[in-house]
Amino acid sequence: MSANNQGKGPDRLSQVVADARRHMKDREKTYREKAMKMYPHVCGRCAREFSGKQLKELTVHHRDHNHDNNPPDGSNWELLCIYCHDNEHGRLEVAEAYDGSSSSTETTDSDFFHNPFAALAGMLKDKDKGK
Template identity: 85%
Template sequence: MPKNKTNDSNRLSQVVADARRHMQDREKTYREKALKMYPHVCGRCGREFSGKQLRELTVHHRDHNHDNNPPDGSNWELLCIYCHDNEHGRLEVAESYDNHSPSKEKSADSDFSHKPFAALEALLKSKGGDDADH
């Protein structure tokens, strides 16, 4: 039985390695194209990149679909690693708000039964003109 687990583990490791290699090859291809097409400037902060710093410039897919790589580069923009992280962080925050909108969810405590000023009007009326003198 341990042999099967080892074989399964080896197959899984191979699948993961192949997927990573495929992703890196695909990324390398569109990254090289984007770097040839666009100036080496971050599309958000405007920082310029050259030499070794060029590795900090990433390709962002505007529609967030990494398989959408048109030859004209219309789905790409170059972003520095900081702006790229910020862009994806903003998307995650927006998605979390979409999934947990307070207007969509009604919590148990949203129906307040305690009304602290409910008797205020009656109290004021019972005092009548007394308050007018103060």
């Protein structure tokens, strides 16, 4: 690699990704540690209790889905097991997918049916007139 290309390319990208992951783990460590001290080690959805090596299966869920919103009182956090946490985020994705796709509950026939022969009667009348 020439001197002009330093700081670019795969090595630079790897460094940026590594730095981002390190920053995320450092940030997560602080709010995770606080949440684990504040709340009982129980999943907020399925009520499964965790201890010892199983604690790694307990995650901190941000209620507003904003990982930068970490108030010191922990009001934006809840502890969820990895399964309930995945389910919660999956439900959000489904809700977002349907949000706005159908703003009205009323439907019309044209929403569900297509009649390829709708103009056939008129065409047959025109053909009969030509005889």
